[in-house]
Amino acid sequence: MAHLLNPRVGLEGLSGRSSRVNLRANSHKLTPAEEDKLVQWILDLALRGLPPRPAFVENMANHLLAIRKPSHTNHPPRVGKNWVSNLVARRPELQCRFSRRYNHDRAKCEDRRIVEDWFKTLERVMTEHGIVFEDIYNFDEAGFAMGLCATTKVITSAEHYGRATLIQPVNREWVTAIESVNASGWAPPPYIILKGHNIQEGWFDGLPEGWRLDVSPNGWTTDEIGIKWLTRLFIPAANPRRVGTHILLILDGHGSHLTPEFDQICSENKIIPLCMPPHSSHLLQPLDVGVFAPLKRAYGTLVEQRMRLGFNTIKKTDFLDAYPAARREAFKASNIQTEYSTPNPYSPSQQVKQFNVILDPTNT
DSSP states (O other): OGGGGOHHHHHHHHHTOOOHHHHHHHHHOSOHHHHHHHHHHHHHHHHTTOOOOHHHHHHHHHHHHHHHSOOSSSOOOOOOTTHHHHHHHHOTTOOOOOOOOOOHHHHHHHHHHHHHHHHHHHHHHHHHHTOOGGGEEEEEEEEEETTOOOOOOOOOOTTOOSOOOOOOOSOOOEEEEEEEEETTSOOOOOEEEEESSSOOGGGGTTOOTTOEEEEETTSOOOHHHHHHIIIIIIHHHHGGGOOSSOEEEEEOTTOTTOOHHHHHHHHHTTEEEEEOOTTOHHHHOHHIIIIIHHHHHHHHHHHHHHHHTTOOOOOHHHHHHHHHHHHHHHOOHHHHHHHHHTTOTTOHHHHHHHHHHHHOGGGO
């Protein structure tokens, strides 16, 4: 056999040392096919506006290892601490760069170019995958202090000086609602995260069909909850309405939930996550102003009405009773469609004009 003609191979075998093939496997950890897949994933994320941090790449490598070598112990196989830097060094298509802080002066110079580049990416992704308007979804989260009233005008005595005050309920517990809408004006059910450790059966009394409840220690969302939202709510709700082969899921500017597992599940279900440019959600995110703002006003008004009836606290069941009513007020198809068309989030010329107005020094 050929390797017998190589004295180095024979000596390594006799001495018990690893061959170069084995050394390659130990230093690289991933197979060539796995490494190519990882590199392509990194490049794809960068094209979608989400260049991953080194820790993120390390997690993805560990995820690929776990798929190939499932471990039933508490010590699954992992790459070494220098593995990512070695990967970048040996792959010429990769490089490490520092992300930059973002300020108003820099925004005045760069926002137009950044937004134009983002629209080019959006157009490329939609063209490559034949994505139609009805298959574009926006994902965002709305946080609520459960007992916070809306700020509103009140009528008071002419002799009253200073700002009128309205007593607020004592419960300021935090609640998060994961919401999504599509460009045709349809919204899947929400995913509500309450503060707590166990879900109570009574919370589901009167809850609209399809709504999902979950808990976290502080009422905030987590990466794990993000995956539950994707697999248990969004995919089952969006698939029956899918028009083309792929769905475009637009995330906010930090893409905090786009973990390796989240992205993998999206890929398996022909969903393409795309991240908006940083600090642009106030312009490009239809949920931010056109839906969440009236949603919070409507909810705050309902809390105020309850307070005027003599209640001084808002319980979780009160929130779950009020939120559907507030949501019906804000999540109207006409309301959502307006935000997708005026200005059109996917019209580069309109959005660039909007940026110029906001960042014009004469307007500050």
